[in-house]
Amino acid sequence: MRAYNGPSSRWQGPAMTQRAGRIRAGGVDAEVAFKSVDGEINVRIDEAYSDLPAAGHLGAHRAATVRVDPK
DSSP states (O other): OOOOTTGSSHHHHHHHTTTTEEEEETTTEEEEEEEEEEEEHHHHHHHHHSSSGGGGHHHGGGGEEEEEEEO
């Protein structure tokens, strides 16, 4: 998952400091754990988003890539 506004997103700092949070999606609330990621996954995400209008900002958002796991 990547924060739309990059590492300065309002939720990103607290989530990564605590390494935990709550996500609400599709009517489901879930306690989750956040983990920083790097490497090949960033390339795959960049490729998936390369055709979008905001593709020029992909490099700036790489630092905001996190893994989200259920607790």
